Amino acid sequence: EIAKLPKETLALWEKYGGDETDDKEAFQKSFIRHVTTTLARSIYNIDNFSAYQATAHSVRDRLIKRWNETQQTHTEADSKRVYYLSLEFLLGRSLDNALLNLGLKDNCGEGVKELGFAMEDVLDQEVDAALGNGGLGRLAACYMDSLATLDYPAWGYGLRYTYGIFQQRLKDGYQVEFPDYWLNFDNPWELPRLDVVVDVKFYGSVNRYTDEKGRKRYAWEGIDTVQSVAYDVPIPGYGTKNCINIRLWSSKPKRQFDLSRFNEGQYEQAVQEQMQAENITAVLYPNDNHMVGKELRLKQQYFWVAASLFDIVRRFKKSQRPWSHFPDQVAIQLNDTHPSLAIVELQRILVDLEGVDWDDAWEIVTRTFAFTNHTILPEAMERWPVPMVQYLLPRHMQIIFDINLFFLQKVEKAFPDNRDLLARLSIIEESTPQFVRMAHLAVVGSHRVNGVAELHSELIKKTIFKDFIQYYGNDSKFENKTNGITPRRWLHQANPKLSELITDTLGNKNWLKNLDLLKGLKSYVDNKDFRKRWVAAKHSNKVRLTEYIKKTTGIIVNSNALFDVQVKRIHEYKRQFMNILGVIHRYNTLKKMTSEERADVVHRVVIFGGKAAPGYYIAKLVIKLINSVAEVVNNDNSIEDSLKVAFIPDYNVSVAEIIIPASDISQHISTAGTEASGTSNMKFVLNGGLILGTVDGANIEIHEEIGDDNIFMFGNLAHQVDDLRHAHRYRNVPMDPSLQAVINDIESGQFGDSRIFAPLINTLTLGQDYYLISDDFQSYLDAQKLVDEAYKDKEGWITKSILCSANMGKFSSDRAIQEYAERIWNIEPVPVVTKKHI
Numbered sequence: 001e002i003a004k005l006p007k008e009t010l011a012l013w014e015k016y017g018g019d020e021t022d023d024k025e026a027f028q029k030s031f032i033r034h035v036t037t038t039l040a041r042s043i044y045n046i047d048n049f050s051a052y053q054a055t056a057h058s059v060r061d062r063l064i065k066r067w068n069e070t071q072q073t074h075t076e077a078d079s080k081r082v083y084y085l086s087l088e089f090l091l092g093r094s095l096d097n098a099l100l101n102l103g104l105k106d107n108c109g110e111g112v113k114e115l116g117f118a119m120e121d122v123l124d125q126e127v128d129a130a131l132g133n134g135g136l137g138r139l140a141a142c143y144m145d146s147l148a149t150l151d152y153p154a155w156g157y158g159l160r161y162t163y164g165i166f167q168q169r170l171k172d173g174y175q176v177e178f179p180d181y182w183l184n185f186d187n188p189w190e191l192p193r194l195d196v197v198v199d200v201k202f203y204g205s206v207n208r209y210t211d212e213k214g215r216k217r218y219a220w221e222g223i224d225t226v227q228s229v230a231y232d233v234p235i236p237g238y239g240t241k242n243c244i245n246i247r248l249w250s251s252k253p254k255r256q257f258d259l260s261r262f263n264e265g266q267y268e269q270a271v272q273e274q275m276q277a278e279n280i281t282a283v284l285y286p287n288d289n290h291m292v293g294k295e296l297r298l299k300q301q302y303f304w305v306a307a308s309l310f311d312i313v314r315r316f317k318k319s320q321r322p323w324s325h326f327p328d329q330v331a332i333q334l335n336d337t338h339p340s341l342a343i344v345e346l347q348r349i350l351v352d353l354e355g356v357d358w359d360d361a362w363e364i365v366t367r368t369f370a371f372t373n374h375t376i377l378p379e380a381m382e383r384w385p386v387p388m389v390q391y392l393l394p395r396h397m398q399i400i401f402d403i404n405l406f407f408l409q410k411v412e413k414a415f416p417d418n419r420d421l422l423a424r425l426s427i428i429e430e431s432t433p434q435f436v437r438m439a440h441l442a443v444v445g446s447h448r449v450n451g452v453a454e455l456h457s458e459l460i461k462k463t464i465f466k467d468f469i470q471y472y473g474n475d476s477k478f479e480n481k482t483n484g485i486t487p488r489r490w491l492h493q494a495n496p497k498l499s500e501l502i503t504d505t506l507g508n509k510n511w512l513k514n515l516d517l518l519k520g521l522k523s524y525v526d527n528k529d530f531r532k533r534w535v536a537a538k539h540s541n542k543v544r545l546t547e548y549i550k551k552t553t554g555i556i557v558n559s560n561a562l563f564d565v566q567v568k569r570i571h572e573y574k575r576q577f578m579n580i581l582g583v584i585h586r587y588n589t590l591k592k593m594t595s596e597e598r599a600d601v602v603h604r605v606v607i608f609g610g611k612a613a614p615g616y617y618i619a620k621l622v623i624k625l626i627n628s629v630a631e632v633v634n635n636d637n638s639i640e641d642s643l644k645v646a647f648i649p650d651y652n653v654s655v656a657e658i659i660i661p662a663s664d665i666s667q668h669i670s671t672a673g674t675e676a677s678g679t680s681n682m683k684f685v686l687n688g689g690l691i692l693g694t695v696d697g698a699n700i701e702i703h704e705e706i707g708d709d710n711i712f713m714f715g716n717l718a719h720q721v722d723d724l725r726h727a728h729r730y731r732n733v734p735m736d737p738s739l740q741a742v743i744n745d746i747e748s749g750q751f752g753d754s755r756i757f758a759p760l761i762n763t764l765t766l767g768q769d770y771y772l773i774s775d776d777f778q779s780y781l782d783a784q785k786l787v788d789e790a791y792k793d794k795e796g797w798i799t800k801s802i803l804c805s806a807n808m809g810k811f812s813s814d815r816a817i818q819e820y821a822e823r824i825w826n827i828e829p830v831p832v833v834t835k836k837h838i
């Protein structure tokens with residue numbers, strides 16, 4: 001109680017609190033203080049890494065102040081909050097982003113320079129926070145940036161993995177994985193909240209009893225308790241004081257040791273319990289778009305969901321409102337099905353612990369949750385064996401059965417005697433053993449379900465959720481929310497030259513908060529000086545990438561060549577295989593040409609990057625093939641540097657920031673209907689790179705925004721896929737002749753021992769070409785030809801590049817978040833008022 005403090009005490013707080021101002025001198029003072037106290041070093045032994053740490057800690061001090069003010073403001077306002085539950089937050093580096101968003105960049109840059117360091121080198125010391133696989137995790141990070149920037153009272157909840165996504169190295173052209181022990185050198189971007197601890201139970205049994213009102217009640221007696229400790233990651237908004245929080249949970253044993261066992265000399269068992277608890281948040285599962293049914297993964301999910309809901313409910317209870325107000329105070333967004341147990345956990349809290357009647361509780365639950373689907377690939381659908389759920393979470397399993405029963409009873413009423421419909425809609429798959437279909441649970445437990453691009457949102461209604469449409473109707477529950485990306489990181493930070501040009505041209509930085517303003521660039525498309533600076537920015541990004549390629553692969557490429565990029569997780573549906581097959585076709589075409597003929601062709605550098613899941617054999621073979629082709633092509637002097645191939649190792653957020661601004665063409669060539677949205681496609685085009693893509697995901701909407709002249713689209717359409725697959729399965733479809741020629745080249749040993757690649761080639765033959773490479777190959781080669789032709793017209797290409805960027809306003813994550821806020825969460829911004837330091 002501040003009011004009860006003596007005047008003198010208050011005066012001291014006012015006098016000495018909050019001296020971390022934003023001017024250069026104050027920054028330098030804190031830098032030196034952190035070198036000497038936090039790091040226990042001095043001017044005599046400080047290197048770039050210490051300079052990074054001192055800078056980071058100085059920025060952290062200022063972040064924490066804003067974070068505190070934000071939390072106080074939100075507590076006082078006590079308005080509705082949104083909670084974004086995501087098992088992955090792929091944040092990347094934080095220092096540059098914090099400097100930019102706090103408006104400290106210039107003062108800090110100068111301050112650091114005067115103290116003897118180059119800011120670029122300092123920024124380069126930071127290790128990525130890589131707590132995610134790919135698109136889904138990076139989307140969560142972009143959304144947190146926009147939530148903060150738009151002043152929304154929002155929280156993220158996730159897990160603090162000790163090991164993020166593995167580091168990728170290459171040996172003999174093969175991927176090898178190394179652990180990503182990112183916390184090795186302390187993490188200045190987290191605030192350990194060792195006092196915020198939640199007990200999470202597992203296993204045990206369920207007891208039935210009659211309560212004082214004579215109602216049948218159930219109580220779960222868990223036997224294995226693990227502690228969940230909060231680590232808070234502040235996320236500053238751009239051009240606002242708002243600084244929101246991502247709360248990451250870390251597991252630790254409830255008791256340090258089982259002392260009785262320890263005393264009995266059973267040291268190993270005593271330590272084992274401790275290790276099992278710590279195991280829960282040890283490692284991020286490295287699969288994207290693929291489900292692995294390991295019990296530890298299910299434990300991760302419940303551990304995270306239980307701690308997060310305890311926290312959310314505790315916060316709600318402070319305001320002493322009735323439970324019926326819960327959905328007016330709390331919106332919870334489920335990032336894919338990974339947190340679907342939250343639906344069950346909230347129902348359990350309300351019914352078992354708070355004594356709310358089942359139907360009232362279920363109304364509260366369904367009004368609270370909304371669910372985002374990111375894929376329709378069958379192998380990615382989460383299904384958990386009923387016996388596993390029963391053993392780990394016996395009460396939750398009962399509740400799932402009850403949720404299902406009451407749901408199916410309603411369906412039965414609407415569609416009497418339609419048993420097939422009931423079976424198809426059921427949350428339980430009636431196989432042996434039975435499975436819990438997490439996507440069905442998420443749909444039934446949410447008031448809104450959204451896909452992540454227009455085509456994808458239509459497809460989910462026709463495929464995986466078709467039967468739900470029959471029951472709920474077409475327009476009630478299912479919506480589209482096309483993904484977005486934050487222009488702060490993906491243009492301003494990653495491409496400072498282009499950003500500066502845009503700001504100079506438009507006269508201010510307002511475009512960073514309102515990306516639609518980029519269309520103002522269109523009137524400069526013929527301005528000579530503007531075009532010159534545009535090209536110069538692109539070229540300097542290509543030079544930067546050229547140096548990076550040399551440093552990481554030893555391959556020397558020409559920065560004047562066309563840079564053709566495909567960087568994303570390696571997956572059969574994304575068809576990096578088709579890309580490298582196209583490269584082989586190009587190579588052998590070039591080899592057949594005379595020197596004079598070759599003088600006319602556009603020189604290309606084909607750049608690949610991306611990780612394969614460690615257990616994904618075919619994806620790993622694709623990496624090997626790319627490197628084998630690169631080896632041959634790059635060392636063949638006969639083609640006179642007209643083609644180079646580079647696989648950049650360890651693709652991650654920071655590497656993306658170097659690659660994306662340097663591309664001329666990027667490839668987004670998934671089999672139509674398989675890539676839900678894609679988000680890097682947006683990043684490339686925003687940076688003035690063109691797309692070579694299929695009619696899939698957000699490519700379609702990008703095409704709509706930027707127009708026919710500025711994109712290269714090819715291939716079969718989503719509605720044709722089923723028929724084509726059917727044909728491959730039951731008829732003898734001859735392979736496309738150009739593709740057959742390329743396959744023959746590989747099999748002839750042109751790229752080394754061809755036996756290595758047999759399983760990969762078999763996917764096209766024995767595997768019935770499930771991803772339809774043969775069907776799209778000719779149209780792909782034709783589109784590549786058009787790219788070459790267009791690139792020869794230098795001036796025409798510059799125009800395309802400018803118009804690409806200028807028309808990308810729609811794909812800001814600010815637009816996406818505003819749509820979620822208005823249509824799904826029903827939340828309002830809460831601007832942060834600057835508090836005094838008391």
Ligand code: F55
Binds near residue numbers: 133289375380
């Ligand atoms: C990770 C773990 C599991 Cl169990 C399943 C999926 C993933 C995952 O990483 N998915 C993912 O990244 N999906 C992607 O989401 C993006 C954001 O919506 C989309 O743009 C992209 O199309 C989709 O593949």
